[in-house]
Amino acid sequence: MKVPTALSARLPRLRRAKPTGMAGVTAPVRADRRTKNLTKRLRPGDIAIIDHVDIDRVSAEALVECGVSAVVNAARSISGRYPNLGPQLIVEAGIPLVDEVGPEIFAQVEEGERLRLEGGVLMRGDTVVAKGTEQDDESVKAAMIEARAGLAVQLEAFAANTMEYLRRERTLLLEGVGVPDLATQIEGRHVLIVVRGYHYREDLAALRPYIREYQPVIIGVDGGADALLEAGYRPDIIVGDFDSVSDRALACGAELVVHAYRDGRAPGLRRLTELGYEAVVFPATGTSEDVAMMLADDAGAALIVAVGTHATLEEFLDKGRAGMASTFLTRLRVGGKLVDAKGVSRLHRSRISPWTLLLLVAASLLTIVVAAYSSPAGQVYMTFLAVRWDAFLYWLTGLFA
Numbered sequence: 001m002k003v004p005t006a007l008s009a010r011l012p013r014l015r016r017a018k019p020t021g022m023a024g025v026t027a028p029v030r031a032d033r034r035t036k037n038l039t040k041r042l043r044p045g046d047i048a049i050i051d052h053v054d055i056d057r058v059s060a061e062a063l064v065e066c067g068v069s070a071v072v073n074a075a076r077s078i079s080g081r082y083p084n085l086g087p088q089l090i091v092e093a094g095i096p097l098v099d100e101v102g103p104e105i106f107a108q109v110e111e112g113e114r115l116r117l118e119g120g121v122l123m124r125g126d127t128v129v130a131k132g133t134e135q136d137d138e139s140v141k142a143a144m145i146e147a148r149a150g151l152a153v154q155l156e157a158f159a160a161n162t163m164e165y166l167r168r169e170r171t172l173l174l175e176g177v178g179v180p181d182l183a184t185q186i187e188g189r190h191v192l193i194v195v196r197g198y199h200y201r202e203d204l205a206a207l208r209p210y211i212r213e214y215q216p217v218i219i220g221v222d223g224g225a226d227a228l229l230e231a232g233y234r235p236d237i238i239v240g241d242f243d244s245v246s247d248r249a250l251a252c253g254a255e256l257v258v259h260a261y262r263d264g265r266a267p268g269l270r271r272l273t274e275l276g277y278e279a280v281v282f283p284a285t286g287t288s289e290d291v292a293m294m295l296a297d298d299a300g301a302a303l304i305v306a307v308g309t310h311a312t313l314e315e316f317l318d319k320g321r322a323g324m325a326s327t328f329l330t331r332l333r334v335g336g337k338l339v340d341a342k343g344v345s346r347l348h349r350s351r352i353s354p355w356t357l358l359l360l361v362a363a364s365l366l367t368i369v370v371a372a373y374s375s376p377a378g379q380v381y382m383t384f385l386a387v388r389w390d391a392f393l394y395w396l397t398g399l400f401a
Contacts, residue, residue, distance in 0.1 A: 024118035025096060027069045029109050035059045036244055042066040047117060051103060054079050055086030058197050064089060070096040070117050074103045077135060078143040087140045097140075098122070101132035179298040180280045184236050184255050186299035190216035193292045194235075196223035196244075197308030203341035204231045204307060210344055216305065219292045224308065225249035239295065240288040242268035250277060257281075257295065259288045290330040297334045304334060307341040 031049035032038035036059070042048055044067035051074040052059060063071055077087040077099050090097050098120050105122075108129050109115065116123045120134040192211065194200060204227070211218075211233070220228045222240030226249050229235075238245060239257045250256070250272070256279035260266035264283050272279045284291050289309050296304050331338060371378060 024116050025069045026114060026116045028112045029072075029115050029122075030111060031106055031109055033074075033106065035063070039063065039066055042068060045069050047072060047115065047122075049074070049105060049109065051075050051106070052077070054081065054084040055090070057085035057089060060086030060089040064093045064095065068095060070098070072098045072101055072105070072117065072122060072130070072132065074101055074105055076100055078140065078147060080143065080147050083144045083147040087135060088137075088144065091135060091137050091140050097135040098132040099135055101130035105130045179294055180257070180282050182237065182255060182257070182280065182295065182299055184217060184299075186217050186296060186301050188300060188302050190214045190303045190305065191219060191296040191301040192216040192305045192307065193219045193221060193289065193296065193309065194224040194228050195221045195289050195306075195308035196227045200224070200227050200308035201231070204228075204233075207305070207307070207341055207344060210305075216303075217296075217301070219296065220245075220249070220254070221288050221292050225252070225254065227308070237292075237295075239282075239292040240268065241266075242271055247275070250275060255280070257291070259284065259291045261285075286330065293330050293334050293338065297337060301337060303339060304337045305339050305341055305344050309340075 025047065027045050027047045028043075029047045029049055030038060030041055030043075032041070033051040035050045035052050035055075038048060038050060039059075039062040042063075046066075046068050047070045048063055048066070048068045049072045053075040055073070055077045071090055077090075077097060078084060087097060096117065098117065101122065109122075113124075115129060120132045121128055122130045122132075192207070194204065210216075217237070218228060218233055218235045219237045219239055220226075220235035221238075222242070223244040225235045225238045226246050229249055229252065234252050235249070235254045237257060238249060238254045239259060241259050242250075242256075256272060256277055258266045258269045258272065258279045258281045260269070260281050260283040262283050262285050264281075266281050266283075269279060269281060282291055282295070284294070289306075293304060293306075
């Protein structure tokens with residue numbers, strides 16, 4: 001399997017040679033059981049210690065972009081349940097990947113201490129701290145082939161989760177019961193939903209002409225709000241559980257919608273309350289990107305453009321959780337309103353063509369010339385310009401006389 005095009009374009013500046021011989025990799029270690037939290041603290045050259053079964057593509061891209069020198073996983077990077085996309089990206093970026101060192105590693109290392117990784121062994125001086133299995137391109141490809149063989153089982157589980165979600169949320173999906181009202185005016189407008197997922201930077205860059213022309217309502221989903229600020233846009237609405245949104249994004253003035261559990265529990269609301277922000281609570285099963293789409297649809301959006309969301313079956317499974325079944329059904333509910341960012345960037349053309357602009361400029365110049373000739377002051381000015389032109393021609397001719 002090849003590295004996706006958008007990521008492979010960035011790999012040359014991140015690629016590094018694999019360690020050989022006894023030199024290995026010696027670098028500070030940073031550890032966290034949640035990869036998403038760890039990437040916020042990682043520095044170029046660090047050894048990342050994670051506990052991530054079936055590393056997905058988004059997490060792998062984040063680790064590669066942080067410039068880590070190695071990834072040590074307490075769990076299995078490919079469990080065999082489905083062909084997850086992350087490990088292939090890591091090894092093709094030239095980053096050593098060591099699997100199954102065990103969860104006890106988090107109690108055995110200190111944040112920032114320098115350790116040495118040789119093959120599948122993590123060492124402190126001459127003492128072995130943890131030992132695992134080093135993955136390479138061949139072992140990852142072999143594991144992926146085995147995982148694809150069991151894909152039918154995952155499809156059956158995905159279908160079962162989809163039916164269970166439909167049973168629990170049928171009133172929300174079919175009738176919109178429980179969708180809160182928003183202060184932001186959406187009726188009849190385009191809505192841009194940004195998730196910090198697959199190729200979000202490239203998609204946002206490609207959508208600049210569309211955003212400039214249509215001025216859509218912009219919704220950031222959790223970390224998507226920070227992605228928007230990085231791209232130079234201010235979100236109108238931020239949706240999510242607020243575990244990965246920066247304080248800077250919360251202070252940008254956007255309307256805040258907390259995605260709560262179906263029973264009403266909203267862990268993210270506590271953080272907002274402590275910071276003094278008011279928020280709307282939306283209890284719903286599923287993912288925060290589903291909540292954003294349902295909010296936009298229920299509020300009467302004319303078109304919903306999605307950036308960084310899941311679009312293919314492989315991406316649904318790559319996320320590796322049952323909640324992704326809700327994403328599939330949400331897309332069925334939204335229907336023809338939903339357009340992927342890549343489709344918009346390919347199809348959108350400015351309604352003002354270059355030829356129209358040229359004609360407008362020509363018409364303006366013609367109007368100025370006519371106005372100049374039709375007024376006494378204009379005639380005097382034109383006579384002055386004619387004299388200056390003759391003087392210029394006389395000077396130019398003199399250079400070659």
